[in-house]
Structures are given as C-alpha cells and as structure tokens.
Amino acid sequence: MTNQLKEKLIESEERYRIVTEQTGQLIYDYDIPSGKIEWFGKTKQLIGYSKKEMDAFGITGWEKMIHEEDRKQAVEELDKAFKKGDKYNVVYRFQKKDGTYIKVADSGVFVKNKKGKLSRMLGVMKDVTEEYFNVRKMEESEKKYKAFVERSNDGVALLQEGKVVFINSKLEKMFGWTRKDAVGKSFLNFIYPTEVEKVQTMYEERLRGKKVPAIYESTMVNKNHEPIFVELNAGLIDYNGKKADLVYVRDVSERKKILDDVKEEKEKAEGYLNIAGSIILAMDIDGKITLINKMGNKLLGYKEGELIGKNWISLCIPKSQGKMVREVFQQVLSGKKKFPEHFVNNVATKTGEERIISWNNSRILDDENKLIGILSAGEDVTDKIKAEEELKNSEMILKTVLEGSPIPNFYIDKNHRIVYWNKTLEKFSGIKAKDAIGTDIQWKVFYEKKRPCMADLVVDNNIDAIKQLYAGIYKKSELIPNAYEAVDYFPGIGKNGAWLSFTAAQIRDVKGNVIGALESLEDITEMKLSEHALIEKMEDIRIEKEKTEKIIYGIGDGVFVLDKNYKILLFNNAAENISGYTHKEAFGKHFSKILKFVSETDNTDKSGFLQNTIETGISHKMENHTLLITKSGEKVPIADSCAPLKDREGKVIGGVVVFRDVTEERKIDQMKNEFISLASHQLRTPLSGIKWFIELLLQGKAGELTIQQKDYLTQVAQSNERMISLIEDLLSVSHIETGKKFVIEKEKAHPSDFVEESLIDLTPLAEQYGIKLVSKITKNCNCTIFVDKDKILQVYYNLLSNAIKYSKKGGKVIISCNSDKNSVIVSIQDFGYGIPKKQQKRVFEKFFRADNILTKQTDGTGLGLYIAKAIVEANGGEMWFKSEENKGTTFYFSLPKKK
C-alpha cells in the first residue's frame, strides 16, 4: 500500500473523529458484524460515562441502558429499519450514569459495505428530554403556550384541521415565511413536494390515533422554495376543544450533512481498504487485528469480522515463521531505527494452506505520536514466486541440455537478457559466457551495431519485425513450433564474413506463456561458397550452352541430334523449317516419326545412313537423291551426312545429322545439266562433221594424200576424237547427276569377256605409252554376272586407260579377276605415279586430277573415275583403290554375282 493511501486512510479517520467531536451530540459507530460500537462526542457530559466506558459497554450494554419499558419497541423499530435499510428514528428513555433517565432521540443511517450488505450503523443520539412532550401536558392557555412555544429553540407550528394556526418566530426565521404567509394555509404547502404524501399520511394517521413515529425526518421548503431537511416532532394536543397537531420543527440539514459526510468518509475508507490486490491489515500493539480488508479475509479464508480482535501471529502466521515474524513485529513496535518497511513472510489460511505475502509496513501513531498499532499492506506473491522457481527449473533443464551441444546457441529471457550462452558459442563469437549472461549483447555475435536478433524478435512474438528485418531470407520453421529460421551473410564475422543459418524458437512454460527464446546458429560459409562456386560454374556452363545452342539454332543447315536410341535430342530452326515439324513436336521422339528419308527414285527408306553411323561410329553421307518427306507430305530433296557423337571413352552415344534442302541446288544442277546436255548435243554436230570429213580425206576420197598430209589429218582426227570423248563423258556425268536412270540393261556376262575385250581395245594406247598389259584371271572368274555390258566395259576401259596413262614408260599394267561367294572382284594395277595421300580422298570427284600428274599429263578429262564408280555402283558393285605416290595404284571394283 502506498504511503499516500495510508495517509488518506488516516486522514479520513481523523476527520471522522473531529466531525463527531464537534457536535454537541453523541455519535456512535456500530459495526454490526463484529458487534463493536464506538462512541463519539461528549459522552460524559451527556450520559455521565466516559467514551471508553461507553465503548466497552458495547451493543449489549447500550441495550440495557434503554428503559425497560421502551426497550422492546425501540429494538423492534430498529430491526424494522435495518431490514428496510432505512434511516431510523427511535425515541426511548436512556439511563445515565447516575441512574436517571433522559429521553433520547436516536436517529441514524445504515451503511452498506462494498457487497451492498448493511454492516454499519452510524447514528446520533440526542437528548430530547427537554420538555417537548411536557408541553403537551401544558394548560391550554394559549398565551402561556405561545410564550412557551416562543421560548423554544426550535420552530414550532400548530396545525388544526390541516391548516396552520400558529407558527413561532423561530420557524419564521428558519424558513423565511411570516406568520401572515403561513396562518390559515394548508401545512402541506410548506412541505417539499416529494415528501408531501408521506407527511400527509403521517398526519392523517396520527389523527386517527394510529401509531406513527412521533419523530421523523422530512423535507420542507423555505420561502425560496429551497428544500430544508427537517426533523419533525409531532404530537396531538387539545386546542380550543379540538384536536390539534403541535409540531416541533428542527433544521437537521447540518446533522444530515454531518451524517452524510461521515458516511461518505466511512465509505471512502472502506473503498481504500478494499483496493483489489492488496491486503490491508492493521493491528494494535498487542498484535490483535483491528482491521482487515476484504482481500485479506478472502485470502485467509475468513468471514468478514471473523478476524477482528484475533491475534495475528498466533492465528495467521505458520508456526515455522512465527518466531521470525514476532521479531519483526517487535522491531516495528520498538521504533528501532532499522524499521523493516518491506518484509516477506508466509501466512496460513484458515484451511492451513500457506501463501507467501510481501508486506509493506508502517506504524499507526496517535496525536501524541504514540504508537498504537501497525498498518501493513500486503501482496500475495505466492504464484509469482512459484513461477519464478519454475522458471529457474526450466532454465536449469535447458542449460543442461544445451551444455553439450556442438552447435552454438544462446537463450534469452522475456526481457532479452542472456540467461545461457554455450561453450560452442563462446568459441564461435569470442565472447565468454560470464560476460554475456545477464546482458543483452547477443547482437555482438552478428552485428557491428546493436539491433534485434532473431531471438529478440521471437521472444516478443514480433512477426512484423521479422518480416521486415529478415525480408526474403527468413521462413517459419517447419520442424519447431513458434520458431523462425533464416540464412544471411554477416560481413563482420571472422576475416571475410560468414554465412550463417540460424533458428530462434520461443520457449514456453506449461501454461503456454512465453518465457524466453533459444537461438542456435550454424556456420554454412563453406557450403555457401561451394554453392556459389557451383552456381557460377553452372552459370558458365549455361552461358556456353546458350552460345552453342544459338549457333546450332542459327546455322542455315538443318541440324538434329539423336541419342543412341534414335530419339531426337536437338532440332534446330533450319530443321524445323525444312521438315515442317516444330522443335517441340520433334523433341524426344524416335526420328522415324518425324523425319522420313526416302529415295527419290523408288521411295524406299533411305535412313540407313543414320543407323550405320550410330552403329559403326563412323560418319556416313546421305545417299544421293534422298528425299525428306515433310510434315505436310511434301518431298524435299536433301543432302548431307550423319556424324557420330561419342563420350569421353569413345563410346557412341548418339549422332549429329546435318542436312540441307538442296531443292535450289538441284534446280541449278538440273539447269546446268540441261545446259550441258544441250550444249553437248549441239557440239556433237560439228564434231561429227569434222570426224566424217577427216575420214573422207583420210580415205583418199578427195585425192591422194602425202604422208605428211595423212599424218596431219590423223592428228586432227585424234584431237577431234578427244573432244568427242569429252562430250561423251560430260553427257555421262550429267546423266549421273540428274539421277536419271542410268540405263542399265543387265545381261548375263562373263568377267573374263570384258578383260579380253578391253585389252584388245586398249592395246594401241598401251603401245603408244610403251606399257605392257598383263591379265591374271583366276579360275573362279569363270562365273556369270548380270550387268550392263556396255557400261561395264566402259569401266574397264576407263580404269585401264588411266593405268596406262599414269604408268612410267616401260612399265606394266596388270588386270586381275577374282571372285568370292557373292561377287567378282576385278583389279587393275599400275606401277606409275600413284596418288598423293593428301589427295586420295578426292580421287572419285568430277574433274579431279591429282597435282602430281597434272604437270606430266595434259590428257584426261578427270571424269573417268567418277563415271566408272557410278556405273559400278549402279550395277550393284563397289569401287575402291590403294595407292602410294611413285609406287603405283591399284583400283578394285566388285560386281555382284546375284541377279
């Protein structure tokens, strides 16, 4: 209880006392539950007893002092009033110390306690012995009567038949009316409107002889129509032979006010006493309880008033603490300088339960500064202390659990004070536990400047702040309730800063109240670095991949990649454009679903080159005259090749196909070929002309020729033949190129026949070059092949003439024939210049002539091999060669035995 409060309490008691002392009346304060009554005022003067004596009589004493004739009625009337909670007004004879009786008017109020129960009577006792009633025994002498009435200190009014007959001057003064105003008027005019009914009733009943209180309070009005509280003392008399009412009027405004004030003060005092939460206890110097408020009673389990007068220490202090409390009590009483204003001790309730109370003590002094008691205000701290203990227990448990943890962690209480700081954290942060505990320096682990850590925010349940301070990097923990975790970079930790992953969780007691927060952290710098490195690397890879993709997607040729299961892994823009399928449609599908490669000539499937590449791991070209059937069914001529994709170990993992739409090329080729064709045909005409006329000349049809003339003409004829030959070759080439059916008329033939024939045909040429022709035919060459005779003969012819031309003078050319189960193999070998290795792959190209013979030989179109190979292949065979520069060349070709 605060000092202020204490003062107020004492003050109001003071006032109360003073107020009561000032009156010339007796005031009593009767505490109904306890039965104690306290008297104020000049008791000795009025009744002859001292206050102490009066107090000691108590309520029973008082009752005895009532004249036995009046007692019953008085008590009854009081009881009635008590039941109604009314004010009361009782008149009875009261015995003085000297034995004589005075007539007293006992009037007062009942005071309710906070519960609304009537607990107190505050009353005033007035000596009314004065001859109010004597006056009724007066003679009817009006004059005497009037004089007497005039003498009265009170206002007097005489009423007859409801009208005012007479008022004394006192009454005039009291109310401001004159006799003139009042006489002859109904007395009710002077009654306050709200009281009119009551007064009228009283009056009428009195007249009828009913028992009505002689003295009662009411309210009248003065000349200004202001209400005046009055006490009316009415009685019947005979006046002028008729019944009249003689009323004594006393202004009790002041009395009422006093009583009201007293009541108010008392109520205030009650109020102060019953402030929630505080126990207010007062005891006298003997340790007897003189006052205990509602809270106190409630806590200790007693009814109101039960404790008053009991010994505090004996009854309410547990035996274990009795001695100690007694000591304190003594200290307080003795006024020793060391006066414990604050003290904590246990109290025992009625049921024996112990509660812990924290007391605030002060001394009660009387006006002579003598100690008359102790006033204490107490607070039940039992729960608080229990909670504190429990908290300490939980903290102990937590400490034990966290002690051994290899993860740095710390624990803060509700007030953000570090309660616990584990060893691992000491190492991590460099801050010792002893320096951390009790402080709020948890921020130092992380930051340069003071700011809340996750634990601080979590313990306050400040989710908004978490959202703000850890925006983008926090998340609610999925594992732990009421916990938040985050990952962040702290530049201030260590040399280069650190990445930490930290979690802060609320710790709650059994009731669910937050009592602290636990934060643990993990250094994930290394992990992050490798993550970063990885991310960077992946970024690099991604950029490279993008570049590559851009290139692939951008190049003009169609590119698609197959895995070893022939599923499309990549399909670039050009591939999309040519095939009509989108990348999306193609991706992941078996190529055959998307790309159909067919032969231009017979619509057969030509996707073999893909299979060949992937199976053999060697690049394969698309066959000539391959068409691609687009999504819309169009046939597009395409060209190019498939190359294998290999892994690090060289294993084939797929293939890359590059192709292009050669429609344009073809058109151009077509045009070219048409042109060649046309030109060739046109050239043939004049060449024929030359040929025939030379022939005629050589035949002598134009006359005998000299040898020289013959010779010259022969030269001309030969040149001409060369030109004709060239044209033949060009025409052949253009036929091959246009894919027109190489007119293959297959017939039965014998390989040896060709040898014979070509040898015969080429003997002149061989002689010219000084070359010996040799044939080696094995027995098994005596077989049948089905070929286009003329064309195959040309092959022999071309190869042999090459061999002869590129041999060194005096050399030989060997033509051999062999066969196996399936085919006949013919070889033509020379020992001439050979083909330089670098140029060998170009051997079968149109117009190709190796560098090493260009200088030596001007003869030759460069078309012979190209045509020969085409013929052989058209007949179902293959052609290849072996060559070494300056050693010679052997050409081979095979022809199938089957039809």
Added chain:
Amino acid sequence: MERKKILVIEDDAILSKALHEGLKEIKNIDILLARDGKEGLEKTKEYIPDVILLDILMPKMNGVEVLEKIRKNESIKDIPVFIISVVENEESIARCVKLGIKGYFIKSNYSLESIVETVKEYL
C-alpha cells in the same frame, strides 16, 4: 539392175554433205537429200526410198514426228529407217524403237564407214 534409193533427212548442211560423200561409195544407188522432215516426206511421194536415214533434231518437224508420219504412210511404212542423231535422249530413243527402227547412231560416235556399211546391208 534397179538403182536403190537412200533418203537422207538431215538439216545440217555439212553433215548432209559428209553423208552424201560417204554413201557415194555404194554402187548403184541414188542419194536423196532432204533438209527437213517436210521436204523428206515430199520426196517420198516422188520416190519410194529403200532406206531412210533420219536426223532427230530438226526445225519445224523433228525426226520422231517424221518417223511417225512415215509409219502411218501406207506406201512407205515398211521402209527401214536409221536414226542418225546427236541426241541420246532415252525417251526419243524409246519412241523411235517403238515405231520401229533398224539402228540409232550417235553421229560423233560412229565413223562414216561404219554407218555406210550398216546401211548397205539393208539395200
């Protein structure tokens, strides 16, 4: 002995002359030269040749057409025809073969002599 007739339908003057010179060798023949198909066919109205040498590439009417006409002409449809051309067009050859020819000579590939020898046998 009756003189045999050879009709040569060839638009090129030089070649025509060369053929004429070459064919001169054959005894007792008359050589009729025509410059184009129309002229050739006209000549058949005058004389029924024993052999016809026919070029393909000719203005106005090409050899194949001429051949068609010949084959349709009752009086001359059975006369042996030799194509002497520079054209190696498969189509043309096939058509001619269908219409019935005794030989197809690519001019530049054959000597006059060989042509003459072959023709002789059909006289």
